[in-house]
Amino acid sequence: MTTSTHHAHDHPPHLAHHWETPQQQFDAGKLGMWLFLATEVLFFGGLFVGYSVWRGNDPELFQYGSRFLDTNMGALNTAILILSSMTMAMAVTFAQQSKQKALVICLVLTVLGGAGFMVIKYFEYTHKFHDGLFAGPAFYNGPPDPTKAHLWDPSLPVVTQEQLIAARMAAATTPPPPADATDAQPLTAQRSAIAPPQAGPSGLNLHANRASHDSHGKHDLLHPLQDPHRPVNAHVFFTIYYLMTGLHGIHVLVGMGVIGWLAVRAMKGHFNSEYFTPVDLVGLYWHVVDLVWIFLFPLFYLIH
């Protein structure tokens, strides 16, 4: 009986043997894709939870670290990804309408959007690598080539993690210094030879200084390693930044690959209003990748 039902339907080449109808196969594919995306969201969700735990424990790390990110590049990338999401959505529509040429153009535009995103990401990363803003302990080695590092000031000494901790302990045990004690401590004294301290007399109150950093442009930034006001464990911010944007970048690369493959298949005319499942499913994936970035951008670049 089952065999006879099979042959009663015309069994198109893309319909696998264990399905009754193309609609059933499409529904299953779509449900499977949504489940896969749920796992993706949870995968990133682990990192977002980690982010909020860290931010809750050490908000100053994030306030400090976000100054070293280029908001303009981040914003540009956001715009590019949103545009590519739009072209992807258009691609799905064109596939459903069997518009081959428009479909191919939209897919290619989407791949180009992903590529643009990655190029800008490349510039952002290399910029930081030149400054020695690495993840993990490598952060404390400083710029690999000080001549390429634009934040690095060779005339300034490096402030080590131990010095920072010692300064903090001293601040915690001594009463706040009087208001006019500008030269009360050596770390700010070195700093004042280059430029006036950010917020007047600082003493050892590291937090008070950081509150006013917004009034400074990028070029007034000190290299973190030379900054006596950087929080302890400043490297953690960059670790989390590279982890989350890096994992997202990998997803963009995978997406570009898959959409490229779709474009090739589309050129061969594999998709039409009868069969467009892959375009639809990859579209969902691309939107989720976009969505993750929509969260990453404000969390790292915008919120101080």
Added chain:
Amino acid sequence: MNVLTVMLNAGASLAAASSGALTLGSSGGASFWMPERASTVSADVDWVFNLITWVSIFFFVLILVLTVYFAVKYRRTEGRGAEPSPSHHTPLELTWTIIPLIIVIIIFYMGMKGYIDLRTSPANAYEINVTAKRWDWTFQHSNGCTQYDELFVPLGRPVVLKMMSDDVLHSLYIPAFRVKQDVVPGRITTLWFEATRPGIYNLFCAEYCGTEHSQMVAVVHVLPEEEFQARLQHCAQWINLVPEESLHLAGARLFSQCVSCHSLDGSRGIGPSFRETHELWGKEREFADGSRRIVDENYILDSLNNPGGEIVKGYANQMSSFRTMDDKRKRALAEFIKRLDEFELDANGRLIVPPLPTPQTPEGGQ
């Protein structure tokens, strides 16, 4: 060890233990389930435990009896099929949903109350600083007395342990007190108890920490207040009473802090054997970075102050600093290593510690 002696030993220990379990049962509140009780919270914890156990036994027996009874009564025999009976019955379902629910709410409440007691330390508690490092416990009293793998606590007075870890996770656990708390690197955790029975008890590391985890075991001495004070005094002071010419004997007493990593028989441990160091006395030792140095008193002092400074070739930097140890103790250890050939080991390779020449022989305190 040959197999036969192992089996004989085990047989003997088995016999002793089975009778021991019974005799323990009559002393100190030990029961079939729980060890002896020696702190104020023990009885409360045991009460909650027994409550849950009896509830569990009731339900278990109910399930067991019904299972076996049904399996026997309704077993399949020739000509007997399943008898018709309903396949759902909502009031019955609600009964066995709601009754367990009420029971677990009561159990949760009892447990929460006990937990709040366990975590709320009295304000006047006696503080002891605890440092856990693989695989030793260090207990520091405010009078300067520092003990290794040995903890003196006063009877009938609340004690707070402030605990830090030098390396990985550990957990301080005293079964007789029914208390346990993880020791987490990078933060200070606390634990309190009030001992109610004089005696000696084991303290275990309950969080897996590597090779010698099963040997990260200390002894807790619960002492009446006067004896506690006297021991504490002695623990802080005894080294000052030792004459210079007997310093090596004092060093032998301090060696218990080193024994987990440094052997005396020349066998390789976490760190180099003291036998090897002794044999190199006055000669050069080679370090991991290729440098060399004469082994003498200063070398020992430097190694205690800054263990990472010179790492003996073939070993890792695993020792923590003894910088806070007073000078006389450090010199005593150096003397001990220098004159190691004057000491004897017992059959198990343990050091035989000769008595000190002073009339007052320290016991346990270091």
Added chain:
Amino acid sequence: MSTIHSHSSAETNYLTHSRGFLSWALTLDHKRIGVMYLVSVLLSFFFGGLFALVVRTQLIFPGMDLLTRDQYNQVFTLHGAIMVFLVIIPSVPAALGNFILPIMLGAKDVAFPRLNLMSYYLWLFGAAFFLLALFMGGIDTGWTFYTPYSTDADKGSQFAGVIPALTGVFILGFSSIFTGMNFIVTIHRMRPPGMTWFRMPLFLWATYATAVIQVLATPVLAITLGLLAMERAFGIGIFNPALGGDPVLYQHFFWFYSHPAVYIMILPAMGIISELISVHSHKHIFGYKFIAFSSIAIAIFGFLVWGHHMFTSGQSELITVIFSAITFSVSIPSAIKVFNWLATLYKGSISLNTPMLYALSFMIIFSIGGLTGLHLGTLATDIHLHDTYFVVAHFHYVMMGSALLAMIGGLHHWWPKITGKMYNETLGRIGAIGVFIGFNLTFFPQFIMGSHGMPRRYHDYSGVGWLPEMTQLYAPYHFWSSVGSYVMALAFFLTAGYLIHSIFRGRPAPANPWGGRSLEWQCSSPPPHNNFDEAPTVGDCYDYSVLEWDEAQQGYRWRPDVPRPGAGGANPYKH
């Protein structure tokens, strides 16, 4: 033979459908993939069990020096990691589930057969990484990989196998995710006409709930272990306090997966027991909807209780109290299931055959495992019992005595279907009783020594600092526990022996040897390549009154005087 395969129109079954190595290695048939999983999982079980025997032998007497301390730490780590990640998690869903689920549902295959095959190869790949970890120097971190021990190669585990093992678990995680996705989509989209949600056998409900956990929890484990591997390799400062990290955060991440993972292990086992008890009592399951919904409830509550592994970890007291409260909520659906199974036995026609003996063992062992969970969920007592042998005994009662014995019970139940052969029933019963006795002898003493304070993961219970009376207190319990493990091992070897024997010499199995009503008993044993030569009849899968014993087949058949129900409901896909 023709009488036995009387209604099979096909000449071949799934085993004989095609031949050769590649026909298995590249198969898309869920049954063959299930069999490959089964063989792999049982092999892993053999090795995990050997490691357990070595651990027990090291502990049989105080002062044993069978293993050095480091070797012991590596062996118990491997035992735990293999049993959890390679055996119990894939045992029921991936091995039995793959074989049974589509047939029970009345589908021709799972929704994504290629993904299914890929899951299997991911499993193999992950297992290969475990081997690699062994050859690269082993691991001694415990299966939980707690930081900072696991991340610091100098101060903590100096064994180099940590990163390969983490990679292995990461890959196994994806194998598990893909299996879960496949099952969810299969159950949603491939139910044949008439197979409504509430006509599904309870095994399918349980597998469905399991699949949801697999899909939602495993990604978090993947990202956690990824971070851990990076922490160890590059020192990125997430979990290591020396670099500004937080070791307790790791525990939260780890248990967010690994607690639900406990339900990945036990839920399908509960599904099997629901089938076994009903089929072998020839009695309609009692409280179908309560059992079905309790599976879903366990899956949901299971996500909210991970903090109960961390009552002594230094997390805040408020969080601890909240986690304790939610933990008790899990006990209610479990209790509901046990009482419903009891009510199913009532007035049944109970056949005390091998699968049923395993099911009854499960009832008793799971009761102990579940009830001792109350001691551990209660805060005041957990502080004392945490990280002692009480916990070891508790989770072995649940994960081994319940989950794994249910799997072995299920294996006996579906063995005729999978292999087409009957095993020796007498030996089967002896094996089941031997396993039951050995299991309880091994693990019940561990409750007692645990509540007396014996910490877990100890290489020895004597030595420097140990009070002799403590050593003597624990010694008899360790001794009997080790003896029990040997009894259990003998029973398992007996079981393996007669099962393997039956493949070659067993009596051919009828289509329905037990009188089951679910759809897998309507196809021949072993099933044909396409599962059903005739469309199966979907009805009440727990109504046994329509079946009768057929002496000629030595199996059950549809009563000739009862009409087969037509397919109820319309197929939404047929227009």
